[in-house]
Amino acid sequence: MTTKAQPRVRVPAQAKAGEIIEIKSLISHEMESGQRKDAEGKQIPRKILNTFQASFDGKPFFTASWFPSISANPYQSFFFKATRSGEFKFTWRDDDGSIAEHVAKLTVA
Amino acid sequence: MEFKEARWTRRQTLAAGAIAAFAAALAPRLALATEADVAGELKKLYGDKSFAEGRIKLDIPQIAENGLVVPLNIDVESPMTEADHVKAVHVFADGNPLPQVLTYQFTPESGKASASTRIRLAQTQNVICVAEMSDGKLFTAKANVKVTIGGCGG
Numbered sequence: 158m159t160t161k162a163q164p165r166v167r168v169p170a171q172a173k174a175g176e177i178i179e180i181k182s183l184i185s186h187e188m189e190s191g192q193r194k195d196a197e198g199k200q201i202p203r204k205i206l207n208t209f210q211a212s213f214d215g216k217p218f219f220t221a222s223w224f225p226s227i228s229a230n231p232y233q234s235f236f237f238k239a240t241r242s243g244e245f246k247f248t249w250r251d252d253d254g255s256i257a258e259h260v261a262k263l264t265v266a
Numbered sequence: 267m268e269f270k271e272a273r274w275t276r277r278q279t280l281a282a283g284a285i286a287a288f289a290a291a292l293a294p295r296l297a298l299a300t301e302a303d304v305a306g307e308l309k310k311l312y313g314d315k316s317f318a319e320g321r322i323k324l325d326i327p328q329i330a331e332n333g334l335v336v337p338l339n340i341d342v343e344s345p346m347t348e349a350d351h352v353k354a355v356h357v358f359a360d361g362n363p364l365p366q367v368l369t370y371q372f373t374p375e376s377g378k379a380s381a382s383t384r385i386r387l388a389q390t391q392n393v394i395c396v397a398e399m400s401d402g403k404l405f406t407a408k409a410n411v412k413v414t415i416g417g418c419g420g
Contacts, residue, residue: 177377190386192363218375221383226359226367228335228384228417235370238346238377 162186162206162257166247171264172239180211181234184249184257190225206257208250209233213263214243239265299365304358304394307365311356315404317396322407324395333387333417342379342397342405346372352379354398361391386417 167181184206191203209221209231219235237245242265249257308317325339344352351374357367372379379397387393390412397405 190363213375216375218373219381220371221381222369222371224364224366224368226362226364226386228386232382232384234382236376236378236380238375 162249162251162255164247164249164257164259166245166259166261168245168261168263170262171266174240174265176239177236178239178263179234179236180245181232182209182247182259183230183232185230186249186251188223188225188227188229188231192225204252206231206249206251208248210248210250211235211237212246212248213237215246239263241265298361298363298388299359301360301392303365304360307356307358308396311396312398312404315402317404317406319406321405322395322397324393324407324409326393326409326411328410329412329414330387331414333389333413333415335384335417336387336411336413337382338385338393339382340370340380340395344379344399346374346377346379348374349400351376351400352397353400355379355381356396356398357385358394358396359385359387359391360394361389362387367393387411387413388416389413 162184164182164184169178172178186206188206189201189204193201195201203225205223205225207223209223210217211219218237221233223231243263245261245263247259321343323341326336330336340355342352342355344350352372355370358365359367367385370381393409393411395407
């Protein structure tokens with residue numbers, strides 16, 4: 158059973174120069190730990206999102222490496238110091254190599 | 267010489283059965299990590315360097331009713347400038363199937379070395395957090411979490 162990884166990110170669209178903004182992200186994913194067994198007693202292979210990265214104008218500023226101990230539908234909140242307008246890119250990398258992405262613009266007044 | 271009959275009384279049999287059932291319930295179904303595994307992971311990362319207490323605020327419930335979703339908030343005190351910032355934060359759990367939980371990499375652009383997520387805990391255990399500063403200094407914090415319903419396996 159696989160659900161398509163659907164990212165949701167809450168990030169302010171505007172900020173003052175020097176302001177530290179909080180970014181909250183949530184993505185639907187079962188984060189199959191590789192520890193569970195199916196009805197026939199066979200090990201269910203591990204399939205998790207192993208890396209989350211947040212970049213601003215192409216430069217990564219926050220990276221999270223996740224292990225199977227991260228809950229299903231992983232939530233991640235973190236901070237960013239706004240200095241100029243630009244574009245955020247958030248990426249989630251799956252064990253199977255697929256990547257989920259979310260892009261958001263930030264305007265600094 | 268007197269021979270005693272080796273047969274158990276009914277009361278003894280019941281008590282032994284109860285103890286066996288209790289032990290079986292306690293025995294882990296999975297191979298779980300130990301404190302030594304966490305120490306091993308830390309040695310792999312940082313060798314024999316020493317860790318100081320402080321600067322880390324590890325916010326996790328003391329009692330987690332549901333081990334599948336335990337909120338975790340980490341806050342490391344730092345000016346987060348180019349010269350002095352938090353480079354990495356590692357979280358370990360000494361009673362989960364794998365000792366590693368997560369690793370964060372921060373930059374001065376992070377503004378604040380603070381992050382929240384939700385983790386799985388298989389049983390009552392310690393959650394250990396280690397922070398690496400840009401000058402190489404290491405800090406650590408530990409919290410014991412009592413887990414009512416474990417969040418691994420199934």
